[in-house]
Amino acid sequence: MTNKKEVWLQKAHKTIDELHKLQPKLNAVVSFVDVEKQVDEALDKMGPLAGMPVILKDNVLYKGIRATASSYMLDNYVATYDATVVSKFKEAGAIIVAKSSLDELGMGGSNITSFTGPVHNPYDLSRIAGGSSGGSAALVASGAVDLAIGTDTGDSIRKPAAFCGIVGFKPTYGRISRYGVIPYASSLDHVGYFTREVKLAAEALMLLSGRDDKDMTSISTPLENVVEALDESLANKRIGIFKNVLDAIDDEDTRTLFFDLMDKAKEQGATLVDISMNTNLIKTVLPTYYIIANCEATANHSNLDGVRFGTHEDGESLEEIMTNTRTKGFGPLIRKRFVIGSYGLMDENQELLLKKAQRVRRKLVEATEKMFESVDVIVAPASSHVAPKLNDPSIDQLSDKYLVAENYMVLGNFTGYPSITIPMGMKNHLPLGINLLSKGYDEKTLLQIAYQLEKLTGLKGLKAKVEL
């Protein structure tokens, strides 16, 4: 036992040392966590996560540890309880070593809006890691840890996974409890994670999922043994190639990598089917997302008023205290989104904005469901290009150019269907990813196909070498 303790402690400390070395380069850690007590409590645990150093995105609450959600507003907030996913980690014997940076409150796709500054891509420090779960993605990609929690409201796990060349997975909505996770938009928020191998993603799902009475949206639908099922071949699998997305991608290298992989899948017995959605309809994904996400977010974050916790600014009246606190506490992008959200919720606008967006969401969900009539999974490149430069002006802006190719993964949030990104190849030493979406509750098929594709890419365990 003593020996085991030493081994685990050593491993945890080594990981923390590694994180410290990476910090000046990646800027991906917000807080480090003491491990001694955790190791003591984990010693009797067994299974694939026992003794494994893991990282939480800093919007996940771990009692006694700061949880800032990368916002100045929560700079001094120490969690008063454990998120359900943290309790699950404890049960599995995982050792939480750090909390990672995110776009402020999870709102963004670049991880440059974090209160602690931008996170750098481990393959090229002048590039973004993607967001909002950029800290977790960069740290898994660098090899510092094998598993890190992320959250995904638009594509906040699956996009950074693509930019960082790792596996990014979010299961069905409600599969992993959201209790104790600082929200962005409740109806779209998913808890998921990053790994460098599909197998570990499957193993982790067995341990982190399950109905939670503290989250009324969590599901009780039993999860099949997704680990045992991984070995099933691609024969008889029907892979839907998402035409709208491929058509919108102008980068030939991305297209070539993608179709090469599809050809290999076909050789393994998979049936490739072109599928598509009404072009006008798919262009509504981003505006629909913006309205719903910002409306929900505005209300979700009304608790951050400086009265009970968090940073606090003085004022002559309650209203002034709240106004000052929120003005200083949030970054400009957040304030902009709250204004949009609040506008969408106003009585005279709600019909035209929120309610309309919700109806369009329903149409998009139905159209997605329809595409699944003939296929098991829908696949497309997770991004049309490699990770953009940190100073790329197009980041987090609405742009017609990227309307479809860069935002279609939101369908996974609208539907709540499970979705995974895995690396599919390299361009100029920078990774590109492929995204898979399956039907709701069918993580088994999703992970099976991802596991088989991972074999074909030969990129299992892909790791970035960060020049220290």
Next chain:
Amino acid sequence: MSFELVIGIEIHCELKTKTKMFSGAPVSFAQEPNTCVNEIDLAHPGTLPSLNKKAVELSLTACKLFHLEIDRLLRFDRKNYYYSDLPKGFQITQQFFPVGKNGYVDIDVDGVSKRVRINRLHMEEDTAKQFHRDDVTLIDFNRAGTPLVEIVSEADMRSGKEAAAYVEKLRTMLEYGHISDVKMEEGSMRCDVNISIRPIGVDAFGTKVEIKNLNSVNNVERAIEYEFERQKTLLLSGQSVVQETRRFDEATRTTVSMRKKEGSVDYKYFPEPNIFPVYVSDEMLAYVEANLPEMPEDRFKRYTHEYQLNETDAKLLVSNKALGDYFEQIVQLGGAVKLTSNWLISEVLAVVDQKGEQSFSQWINPTFFVELFELLDKQVISSKQAKEVFTWMLKGQSPKATVEKQGMSQVSDESLLLSWVEEVITANPQSVIDYKNGKDRAIGFLVGQIMKLSKGKANPALTSQMVKEALSKR
């Protein structure tokens, strides 16, 4: 010109649950501030609501009692506004789909029955309590998240009396339904009244004034009467009624303006995304229907028919549910119905102010009454002694113990009684003469003397009979 009152009432009522509407923290009254709270009540980041099943059950029961149509798909919405007593920055309520709608209650005013329609009943959560001091505001979050139902009537009432009868009717029904403590003075039931007046014969409504937070049924009536006069005076002097929120000042018995309505506030209601619609199962509905509690009318019927109590006594016991419950407790333990009712109404109510915060059974052990009645029945004590025994019951001493300690048993031994009778008659010859002259009150005098002689222990009925016999022999 004569005017008519038009009154609608909104009642907020705290549900009698162990835990809060959306969190597992205990519901409490009068606990140390901020001790009955958890992370959900304080709206810490990452918290999510979990619907309280018991609160749903109680709301469904209330819907049944008020004949409301039940919406079996329970849906919740967010009402958004920033205030320090509202930790989340929104209240979870049922704006768009209330659990109950289109019901009614029948009220009784001066012997005339009237039906008041209920527009809706919905579930929501309470806010925190604030205490404003000179330079600070203190917040007690114990109340935050306490389950509430809001019951909104139609504007069907036409007088202060009707309004008071409506509130009282709801109050008793909610109490009998075990739905709420309905303590208006403690805020577990709160009443807002909307009042307008219009000339009789006119259909259009006048300008509405809202009086907030009336804390007793009497104040409902008083506030409406005052407001009626105030608005009438305004209109008759050519002024108009301003749409505003007012409060009732108990000291002056007037209403005072709190704030003018400046358009309606936009609460940006939208469906609560963290609570999927919940379908009320057949089982749950059947359970609620099968367990509908007895209502005051039913209890009254039972008391007058089954227990054969007279209407006055039955009414008294029914109007005070706690006393009625206590009455049944004693009867169930074996207390005779009529005797129990008499004792409770004449003796217990006379000293009820000594009860304080305790329940009746905490105050006087119900078995004491059964014991007392037994001692009376077996003529161990006289009814006069019984009253003394009762004073000891109030101090927590059982009747048997009192009888023993006070040497308090009744003398029914005829030879002893006879010796006292002879002694007293001999000592009062004038009484014999009076009796012979037809003055029956001599008997009472002599019995009284015997009582004195026996220190109250003589069996009064037997004594009286023996005195009569002895006198007739003289």
